[in-house]
Amino acid sequence: MTESYLCDPAKVDWHGEIPYSTYYQDIYWHRVGAAKEKQQVFIEPMMQLAVQTRPGEQFTVCELGFGFGLNCMLAAEQWHSKDSSCRLNLISIENQPVKPSVLKKCLQRHNFKHTSAMVKQYPPPYRGQHIIWLANNIRLLLILDEVDTALANLDAELDFWFLDGFSPSKNAAMWHPSLYSKMYSRSRPGAGVATYTAAGHVRRGLNAAGFQAKRMPGFAQKKEMLRANSPGEWRARSHQLKDVTIVGAGLAGIYCAEAFSRRDLTPRIIASGNAASHIPQLAVKAQLAVRPENRYLYSLLAYQYMKTSPGYHHTGLHWIARHKDEISRLARISDQFPNSIMSARADGSVDLREAGWLSYENLKAQLDLAIIDDQIEFLQPTDKGWQLIGGKAEYHAENVILATGYHRQLLPSELEVRAIHGQAIAVKTDAVPTIINRDVSILPTHSGCSIVSGTYDRRDSLTANLNDTRKLIDSAEEILGMELQHVESYTGIRGVSRDRLPIVGPAPDWEKLNKAGRFTDAKEHVAGLYFCTAFGSRGATHARLSSENLVAKLYREPAALDLRQQRMLSPARFYFRDRNI
Structure with missing residues (x-):
């Protein structure tokens, strides 16, 4: 092929x-x-x-x-x-x-x-x-x-x-x-x-x-x-499910709840701390490369599914190259698509018409979900499923989905989820029509402001960094050619996996895997426990399709992702890679 x-x-x-x-x-x-x-x-x-x-x-x-x-x-x-x-x-x-x-x-x-x-x-x-x-x-x-x-x-x-x-x-x-x-x-x-x-x-x-x-x-x-x-x-x-608890009310948790609601099930959702999802505008765009490898095809398909999401705004994206190598790379990507999807300009920049942004608050409002405000600190198996210990109450569930982003207390060390601090700012703008992407992303004008995103550093603090704020403003002013007024700063902790791909699927039984050590034993799972996490900065693009796949699998329906993509996102993938299996 x-x-x-x-x-x-x-x-x-x-x-x-x-x-x-x-x-x-x-x-x-x-x-x-x-x-x-x-x-x-x-x-x-x-x-x-x-x-x-x-x-x-x-x-x-x-x-x-x-x-x-x-x-x-x-x-x-x-x-x-x-x-x-x-x-x-x-x-x-x-x-x-x-x-x-x-x-x-x-x-x-x-x-x-x-x-x-x-x-x-x-x-x-x-x-x-x-x-x-x-x-x-x-x-x-x-x-x-x-x-x-x-x-x-x-x-x-x-x-x-x-x-x-x-x-x-x-x-x-x-x-x-x-x-x-x-x-x-x-x-x-x-x-x-x-x-x-x-x-x-x-x-x-x-x-x-x-x-x-x-x-x-x-x-x-x-x-x-x-x-x-x-x-x-x-x-x-x-194959009916009656009792599901989702830990996490960021994009992964919300989209899991959307998938369940289509199947006439209202899951319990427990918020588990502050996520990057609270930023008013989140870029929705496929991650593309010169070679259409599986991870990039997955990203493109995930973007396509996002186009019908509540809270999505279709605007397109202008992609500005920073140097000659990037100009060449963008041209080679653009050449693979018709102009109706992606086209190159004479200056080497590219217009990607298949892009937009998501309002998390609008998404949540349209789905009209009830969210319990509590921080789950511990969970353990019981005879009937799982016990979840929160700061305010104790909960019991037959099935639990951990859609937590970064949460060191709940995620096993085998997943190797890392904390990446991110910062974005809101600035006053007038009539920015599309996303502008260079070293930062400038979102379209909405209610008189644009979000400028984002920064990345390996710390788990939610404190805004003044140097990061200045860098974001300087880059945005250079791109737009005008002085900008800073309105607000937003910070969040992204959960990121070792290969920068989400972790989606049933929780492996690590003890059984360690005893057998064979790829076929990836089917050995912990009953009733699932992961939908580590979306990094691409949750607005990837979370909806991944959540639909997870929920469809729980109902034994045809999987939304093909077998290659499921293996690519499997919670057990690092275990097998490290052992050359």
């Missing part, structure tokens, strides 16, 4: 009402009608199984070939009439996504209930997994990538499969034995498969992988099509 931030967009010609792929030399659907074809071939067999889903249960479908999203929209239509506690997890994989304007034009021809939600959240062609909420109980995981790569890194257990790629004779990359094996390994007992094709090699391949495939009458003039099932009796999955 060629390394790239982006997938190539689909090239579509229209033959009347029928879209035609110039790359695959094939139509997207039958001339009799798109909705009729999708309904008969895919949705009806899916619902024959999904109709058994009861309140509190979930159903997971994976589609190979998103196209124009018709299968997803039709499945969501069928689910709309079910109890709101029934969850539909849609997954769709597409390597050549259609452009947003083309998708919108197509979907608006149909009277789907969720068209607006799909169009609003449909992403640019950033490679990787994207979260789209069609309703609070209907989540689409849209994966833009090659199908083999996507399936190899998909963390999900499937109840049904839609094989809706182009014809096997024109898209051999999708129809092959290793793909069917990947499907089977991710299928629950009794899971179903539907496809329009009746090709013999597809039927034989599904059977060889472990499915039981059979021919069925086809759609319209097509004589036959295939359906299949994995062995065993299918039963819907139910």
